[in-house]
Amino acid sequence: MDADDLRAARAALRATTPLVHCLTNTVVQTITANALLAAGAAPAMVDAPEEAADFAAVASAVLVNVGTVHARTAEAMRRAARSAVAAGTPWVLDPVAVGGLVYRTELATELLEHRPAVVRGNASEVMALAGAGGGGRGVDSTAGADAAAPAAAELARRTGGVVAVSGEVDLVTDGRRTVRVGGGSALLTRTTGAGCALGALVAAYVAATGNAFTGAVAAHAHVALAAEVAADLADGPGTFAPAWLDALDALDGDSLARADLREHR
Numbered sequence: 001m002d003a004d005d006l007r008a009a010r011a012a013l014r015a016t017t018p019l020v021h022c023l024t025n026t027v028v029q030t031i032t033a034n035a036l037l038a039a040g041a042a043p044a045m046v047d048a049p050e051e052a053a054d055f056a057a058v059a060s061a062v063l064v065n066v067g068t069v070h071a072r073t074a075e076a077m078r079r080a081a082r083s084a085v086a087a088g089t090p091w092v093l094d095p096v097a098v099g100g101l102v103y104r105t106e107l108a109t110e111l112l113e114h115r116p117a118v119v120r121g122n123a124s125e126v127m128a129l130a131g132a133g134g135g136g137r138g139v140d141s142t143a144g145a146d147a148a149a150p151a152a153a154e155l156a157r158r159t160g161g162v163v164a165v166s167g168e169v170d171l172v173t174d175g176r177r178t179v180r181v182g183g184g185s186a187l188l189t190r191t192t193g194a195g196c197a198l199g200a201l202v203a204a205y206v207a208a209t210g211n212a213f214t215g216a217v218a219a220h221a222h223v224a225l226a227a228e229v230a231a232d233l234a235d236g237p238g239t240f241a242p243a244w245l246d247a248l249d250a251l252d253g254d255s256l257a258r259a260d261l262r263e264h265r
């Protein structure tokens, strides 16, 4: 994974405008749709059980985020994941607050059977989903990404996919190799939906590149670099969010190629 892969990923996203089917939480619908549009993808929020399977079959990628899940959306998520797998559509699982709440923990564990291309969460969520403890505080992590490195690698080997852990330094692993993505801004953690929008961008990049590992790394790099630009312009969280959307839009392949990546095999 190098600068040329990042350049190619940015070009692929712009060239293909992947349609991302989002089943996500009620807090982050707008920032998720706006982040996808800013980056050059196309969002569609379709979470009725009656429609989820049909749409997952025609989308470029599917995002399942359990942040405000309830019985009806849980059924839509099951149908979307099943349909995505049948259609060969990559899908991403964001296990928001898994570990702290039994219902969503059981649902996310069940959804793993459909082998998501990428699981994307914070350290507490990934550790909990892997069965290695965790114990986040609500939707936030109580640990850095490196604390989840063994759990993430084990989970990736179990699903046959990629696991991405966010934090001050992000970590992306397929169970054999690991890339760490540095940079970014702590203002991302004071903007609701930054992590959830990151999950949607992972879905977009996986569809655009056709590669779960490359796509996950590119999405994390894009979010981090855009956050650095936005943090330089912002006065605080309120002005950071729109500046971050502007920077997601403006960031080109050469800028993405300057991401702080460290690879370990």
Ligand SMILES: Nc1ncnc2c1ncn2[C@@H]1O[C@H](COP(=O)(O)OP(=O)(O)O)[C@@H](O)[C@H]1O
Residues within 6 Å of the ligand: 121, 122, 123, 139, 140, 141, 166, 167, 168, 169, 170, 183, 184, 185, 186, 187, 188, 189, 194, 195, 196, 198, 220, 223, 224
């Ligand atoms: N201390 C930090 N410094 C810089 N970036 C951070 C920091 N903590 C998290 N991030 C970034 O914020 C985004 C959301 O991560 P995080 O807050 O861990 O996700 P979640 O919202 O799922 O808990 C990621 O892009 C991550 O790299």
Ligand SMILES: Cc1ncsc1CCOP(=O)(O)O
Residues within 6 Å of the ligand: 025, 027, 028, 067, 068, 096, 139, 191, 192, 193, 194, 195, 196, 197
């Ligand atoms: C606040 C909140 N509550 C349930 S979902 C959600 C959004 C969490 O979004 P993020 O973790 O991306 O900030």
